[in-house]
Amino acid sequence: MREMGQKIGRLLGGLGVDPALWADGSMPSVTPLTGEEVGRVRVADAAVIDERLERATAAFRSWRHVPPPRRGELVRLWGEELRAAKDDLAQLVTIEAGKIASEGAGEVQEMIDICDFAVGLSRQLYGLTIATERPGHRMMEQWHPLGVVGVISAFNFPVAVWAWNAALALVCGNSVVWKPSEKTPLTALAVQAIFDRAVARFGDAPEGLAQLLIGGREVGEALVDDPRVALVSATGSTRMGRAVAPRIAARFARAILELGGNNGAIVAPSADLDLALRGIAFGAMGTAGQRCTTTRRLFVHDSIYEGFVGRLKAAYASVAVGNPLEGEVLVGPLIDRAAFEAMEAALSAARAAGGVVFGGERVCEGASYYVKPALVEMPSQTGPVLEETFAPILYVMRYDDLDAAIGQHNAVGAGLSSAIFTRDLTEAERFLAASGSDCGIANVNLGTSGAEIGGAFGGEKETGGGRESGSDAWRAYMRRATNTINYSDALPLAQGVSFEI
Numbered sequence: 001m002r003e004m005g006q007k008i009g010r011l012l013g014g015l016g017v018d019p020a021l022w023a024d025g026s027m028p029s030v031t032p033l034t035g036e037e038v039g040r041v042r043v044a045d046a047a048v049i050d051e052r053l054e055r056a057t058a059a060f061r062s063w064r065h066v067p068p069p070r071r072g073e074l075v076r077l078w079g080e081e082l083r084a085a086k087d088d089l090a091q092l093v094t095i096e097a098g099k100i101a102s103e104g105a106g107e108v109q110e111m112i113d114i115c116d117f118a119v120g121l122s123r124q125l126y127g128l129t130i131a132t133e134r135p136g137h138r139m140m141e142q143w144h145p146l147g148v149v150g151v152i153s154a155f156n157f158p159v160a161v162w163a164w165n166a167a168l169a170l171v172c173g174n175s176v177v178w179k180p181s182e183k184t185p186l187t188a189l190a191v192q193a194i195f196d197r198a199v200a201r202f203g204d205a206p207e208g209l210a211q212l213l214i215g216g217r218e219v220g221e222a223l224v225d226d227p228r229v230a231l232v233s234a235t236g237s238t239r240m241g242r243a244v245a246p247r248i249a250a251r252f253a254r255a256i257l258e259l260g261g262n263n264g265a266i267v268a269p270s271a272d273l274d275l276a277l278r279g280i281a282f283g284a285m286g287t288a289g290q291r292c293t294t295t296r297r298l299f300v301h302d303s304i305y306e307g308f309v310g311r312l313k314a315a316y317a318s319v320a321v322g323n324p325l326e327g328e329v330l331v332g333p334l335i336d337r338a339a340f341e342a343m344e345a346a347l348s349a350a351r352a353a354g355g356v357v358f359g360g361e362r363v364c365e366g367a368s369y370y371v372k373p374a375l376v377e378m379p380s381q382t383g384p385v386l387e388e389t390f391a392p393i394l395y396v397m398r399y400d401d402l403d404a405a406i407g408q409h410n411a412v413g414a415g416l417s418s419a420i421f422t423r424d425l426t427e428a429e430r431f432l433a434a435s436g437s438d439c440g441i442a443n444v445n446l447g448t449s450g451a452e453i454g455g456a457f458g459g460e461k462e463t464g465g466g467r468e469s470g471s472d473a474w475r476a477y478m479r480r481a482t483n484t485i486n487y488s489d490a491l492p493l494a495q496g497v498s499f500e501i
């Protein structure tokens with residue numbers, strides 16, 4: 001306990017976080033590595049929420065006038081600060097979210113990458129010039145800053161999701177207010193301190209441009225309902241999305257919803273099976289099955305089923321599970337007891353539905369929850385297979401007809417990420433076609449998890465439909481104005497309408 005607390009203290013101190021913010025508050029932060037409390041943060045009450053939203057509104061009103069490339073300069077400095085802080089912040093991610101070292105570092109790298117992307121974007125926030133039917137007229141689009149962007153994030157990407165949103169929102173001319181997961185408040189404090197250093201170097205950013213609101217669901221609800229928040233970008237479970245979507249819609253605000261996944265992969269007879277094995281092992285067991293893009297369902301062709309699933313079981317049996325601070329492990333802990341109980345319940349339900357479970361045992365006692373990843377051979381896609389359980393469970397099923405397998409693949413509520421392993425061009429193209437995978441992400445010969453920031457990230461159906469990060473996702477953070485300018489001395493009406501007075 002003492003040792004972990006000291007380590008946290010050193011890391012937070014080194015990153016410039018005021019001890020008053022994390023040492024004597026009312027909300028505990030618990031490390032899943034050991035189950036110990038490592039901090040106590042202060043929760044934002046109604047007065048603090050109101051004051052920060054007021055400041056965010058004022059910051060937006062000033063920041064929207066700053067030329068976008070100058071806004072990009074702040075994000076460039078932020079990226080520099082993140083590079084300097086990468087190792088320490090990655091360790092905090094490991095301690096608070098339980099990720100292995102390379103995944104913690106990878107998450108901070110994603111923040112750096114999106115900063116680089118946003119700096120380039122700050123000179124590319126362009127609209128179209130559109131041909132008009134009226135002589136002496138010009139029609140064009142402008143993209144204007146939107147307002148205060150509220151970000152609600154999940155525990156499993158405690159720093160990257162915030163950066164995906166904030167880097168774009170800031171170059172687009174918005175201010176940002178962030179409600180991180182109540183399970184990872186210390187990393188959020190560290191991220192804010194790093195950002196504040198960039199602001200100090202920048203010199204003339206408005207006060208309150210990016211702020212933090214620590215707390216539980218009720219703080220998220222305050223952001224969702226507040227008319228000062230123009231866009232709510234909410235990442236978390238589909239249950240959370242169902243609660244927030246109607247409330248945001250009721251006040252006609254914008255939403256980006258990044259919700260749960262139930263991601264499937266197909267292994268076809270022609271697949272490179274070594275490559276498929278690695279892709280599926282990382283997708284299903286990586287981050288202890290706690291990624292929105294984790295591979296949860298696997299369809300293996302009958303002709304290769306026995307051999308391939310046998311190799312997969314061998315990989316499951318040999319994977320190193322344990323405390324990422326204490327050795328070379330590939331699978332760290334579940335976030336908490338509730339996650340473990342949900343895994344147990346899903347495995348029981350799978351057994352009751354005829355599933356044969358391999359692995360899945362808890363590997364230690366006490367207040368932390370380390371489990372062996374579970375591979376479950378299912379006779380059909382039923383019961384718990386249809387839902388996301390946020391734990392390392394891979395349901396494996398046979399198929400003999402690709403179209404039927406794609407049909408099964410699509411027959412779940414979520415629509416985030418998907419993959420096919422095949423060297424047959426026609427199979428790959430069928431999977432990617434309009435009648436193929438119905439997910440926001442569809443891959444060929446790589447797994448379902450580990451997206452790059454350059455593409456738009458998000459999914460369909462119960463995953464919420466939002467897109468973040470690369471491609472043209474920036475448009476969600478701006479409002480479009482269509483402008484028509486008449487430079488003639490006549491007033492021709494559109495569609496040939498006549499209105500002479």
Ligand code: NAD
Pocket residue numbers: 152153154155156157179180181182215216217219220221224235236237238239240243244257258259260261291292293388390416458459463
């Ligand atoms: P969660 O839904 O329990 O919480 C996510 C966030 O929403 C937290 O900050 C929480 O305080 C807040 N929240 C919960 N209910 C709320 C409400 N009614 N109003 C306002 N805020 C509310 O999710 P979690 O356990 O932290 O994360 C795991 C889930 O997140 C999984 O379902 C995973 O698939 C999903 N996820 C999705 C993506 C994506 O990009 N699609 C990324 C990461 C995680």
